[in-house]
Amino acid sequence: MYELKVEGMTCGGCVRSVTKSVQSVDGNARVDVDLPSGRVRIDSAAQLDAVKNAIEDAGYTVTSATPA
Template identity: 35%
Template sequence: MLQFTVPGMTCGGCANAIRKSLAAVPGITAIQADPPDRRLAVEGDVGADLIVRTLADAGYDATPIA
């Protein structure tokens, strides 16, 4: 599971937009967005760089959590 901080994810609408963007990425099998903590968890066969780029295209900065 890859985890990220997403400072701009402040509400349920943001979380839905993020889920929608990531749902289009092949290989992702699960997405958990937590707006109050501004954290995102993604499962699947996909790299962190692709997730960061996809979120940037959707207007959100994301930083992987080591």
């Protein structure tokens, strides 16, 4: 499980985009986005760097990423 702080998310479309980007790395990942706080909790077997890179490739900025 990871918890990330992601900047640039403003709407439901952003939530879908972040979720799809994580699931492109791990199709079984569970993604919970708290839009007001910018926090994204991810339950995934993928490496943290791979998840972070996928979100950044989708156009968002990951300001912190930690195992939760």
